[in-house]
Amino acid sequence: xxxxxxxxxxxxxxxxxxxxxxxxxxxxxxxxxxxxxxxxxxxxxxxxxxxxxxxxxxxxxxxxxxxxxxxxxxxxxxxxxxxxxxxxxxxxxxxxxxxxxxxxxxxxxxxxxxxxxxxxxxxxxxxxxxxxxxxxxxxxxxxxxxxxxxxxxxxxxxxxxxxxxxxxxxxxxxxxxxxxxxxxxxxxxxxxxxxxxxxxxxxxxxxxxxxxxxxxxxxxxxxxxxxxxxxxxxxxxxxxxxxxxxxxxxxxxxxxxxxxxxxxxxxxxxxxxxxxxxxxxxxxxxxxxxxxxxxxxxxxxxxxxxxxxxxxxxxxxxxxxxxxxxxxxxxxxxxxxxxxxxxxxxxxxxxxxxxxxxxx
Numbered sequence: 001x002x003x004x005x006x007x008x009x010x011x012x013x014x015x016x017x018x019x020x021x022x023x024x025x026x027x028x029x030x031x032x033x034x035x036x037x038x039x040x041x042x043x044x045x046x047x048x049x050x051x052x053x054x055x056x057x058x059x060x061x062x063x064x065x066x067x068x069x070x071x072x073x074x075x076x077x078x079x080x081x082x083x084x085x086x087x088x089x090x091x092x093x094x095x096x097x098x099x100x101x102x103x104x105x106x107x108x109x110x111x112x113x114x115x116x117x118x119x120x121x122x123x124x125x126x127x128x129x130x131x132x133x134x135x136x137x138x139x140x141x142x143x144x145x146x147x148x149x150x151x152x153x154x155x156x157x158x159x160x161x162x163x164x165x166x167x168x169x170x171x172x173x174x175x176x177x178x179x180x181x182x183x184x185x186x187x188x189x190x191x192x193x194x195x196x197x198x199x200x201x202x203x204x205x206x207x208x209x210x211x212x213x214x215x216x217x218x219x220x221x222x223x224x225x226x227x228x229x230x231x232x233x234x235x236x237x238x239x240x241x242x243x244x245x246x247x248x249x250x251x252x253x254x255x256x257x258x259x260x261x262x263x264x265x266x267x268x269x270x271x272x273x274x275x276x277x278x279x280x281x282x283x284x285x286x287x288x289x290x291x292x293x294x295x296x297x298x299x300x301x302x303x304x305x306x307x308x309x310x311x312x313x314x315x316x317x318x319x320x321x322x323x324x325x326x327x328x329x330x331x332x333x334x335x336x337x338x339x340x341x342x343x344x345x346x347x348x349x350x351x352x353x354x355x356x357x358x359x360x
Contacts, residue, residue, distance in 0.1 A: 017248035021241035024250065029289050033332070036342065040289070040351075043343030044242045051075070051139025051349075052121050053165070054109040055199050056172050060133035064109070070119060072111040075139065076146065079324040080104045104146055104324070108172050112139050112328055116346040132198050137165040140329055140341040140352035144230060144285040145169040147318055147356045153177040154227040159215045159272050162188030164195035166232055171200060171208070180226070182211045182218065216267040219274035227280050231272035233265040235286040235293050238351050239343065262292050269301045273313060276359045281316075284338070285354040294353040295336045302357075312360040 025044075030037045052072070054063060064074070083104060111134075113119045124132040145166050150156055152175045161167045162183035170176055183189050189212045196205050213221070215231075236258065241250050249258050269284050276282050284301075286293050298315065305311040318339045322331045330344035338355025 017245055017250040017252075018242060020252075021236075021238075021248065021250040025238065025242065025289070032291060033289070033342075036332070039344055040342050043345050043348050044239055044351075046345060046348060047118070048138060048239060048343075049112070049118070049348040050121060050136045051110040051112045051142070052134040053137055053142065053169060053172065054111070054134050055132060055168075056107065056109075056174065057199065057201050057204060058131040058133045059127040059129070063133050064111070067111045067121075070113075071117065072113050072119075072121075074109050075112050075325065075328040076104060076108055076110055076142070077106065078327065080106050082324055083320075104149075107174050108142060108146065108169055110139055110142055115327075129201070131201065135165065135168055135195070135199060138287075138349050138352065140349040141165055141287075142169055143321060143325070143329075143339070143341065143352060144232060144283045144354040145173075147321065147354055148228050148230055148281065148283045150175040150228050155225060156180070157218070157226040157229045157272070157275055158182065159218060159229065159231045159268060159275070160184075160233055161210075162192045164192040166230060167192060167208075168195055168199055170230070171204060176207060179208045180211065180222075181208055182213055182215055184212060184214050186212050216264075216271050218271045223274050224277055226275050227277060229272045229276045229280065229282040230285070231269050231282060232285045233268050233293075233297075235261060235265070235288040236290060238288050238290075262297055265293055265297045266300055266304075269297060270304060273301065273305055273311065273357070273359060274309070278359055280359050282357045282359065283354055284357065285352065287350070287352055289340070289342070289351045289353075291336075294340065294355070295338065298337050298355050298357070314358045314360055316356040316358055318354070318356055 033040055121136055124134050126132055150170060150173045154175060155178050156170055156176045157180045158167050158170060159182055161181035162185060167181045170179060181192060183192060189210060192210060236249055241248055272282050284298055302313050305313045315337050321339055329341045329349055330347050332340040332342050338353060341350035341352040343350050
């Protein structure tokens with residue numbers, strides 16, 4: 001008779017979003033990654049490792065020497081040399097097609113510290129014209145850009161471009177005939193503008209068009225026009241979700257948004273495929289370990305392209321990336337499609353999933 005109903009909303013303890021994220025990861029990634037999950041989890045919860053993407057537009061010739069004195073190396077150049085060495089050794093065999101070293105842009109330079117070296121890079125500094133000398137980013141984020149293999153004069157679409165690290169890397173190739181950088185978020189697009197102004201001279205910025213369309217509708221505006229398309233989709237951003245309360249997609253108020261992510265990712269990937277010319281190449285990427293956001297989205301897109309649009313799409317083999325970059329990153333060897341960089345305490349980059357598709 002004297003019982004009262006507790007006011008759950010005010011009295012129940014609020015579980016931090018980071019804890020909800022970790023519980024979700026433990027439940028879903030442990031079966032997927034098996035024995036690897038313990039070390040991946042430890043990596044997610046420790047300080048992330050960065051690479052320094054050199055700014056080719058800045059007058060910063062002294063920077064490579066400065067970084068090399070600190071024992072940092074350009075991991076892309078090292079991989080390129082490895083590829084050339086292989087080709088030399090396998091010259092007699094006809095199975096090296098396309099050439100491995102041709103698939104890695106030597107113009108993109110990114111310095112990283114060796115495995116288990118947790119030295120931090122100094123903040124970027126401006127040159128005499130005010131352009132910053134390098135951009136600090138997760139070095140694994142460059143792998144989707146390298147996989148895209150932009151060729152001189154290519155029309156390139158970066159469908160979900162903000163905050164701008166991959167957009168900047170695409171410009172460092174010096175090969176974009178035109179770059180369309182789009183992001184639905186106007187506030188994030190402002191960050192993209194800031195990066196372009198801090199790193200890129202005006203004459204190069206003029207070859208970039210920045211827009212804030214809903215990427216899902218892109219094909220309705222400019223379908224079948226691009227040689228290369230990067231679709232770096234919104235995802236559960238696993239490292240951020242495990243570490244940061246702010247803007248965490250595992251917040252209880254964002255449950256529906258999180259559950260709808262694979263559908264959004266699929267719609268963006270389909271829009272990217274339809275924006276590509278026949279014969280064009282596309283790279284799909286996430287910073288999540290989730291197969292539901294990675295291979296499953298790609299497989300569904302291949303199916304829909306075939307059955308609903310009569311478009312044949314071929315998933316390219318990127319396993320050579322695993323071999324070329326194994327000194328810098330830890331890869332998961334069991335992806336059905338594409339490649340996945342796993343966080344690891346000695347090489348704490350990623351997670352980064354990327355899969356290359358060719359529209360036939």
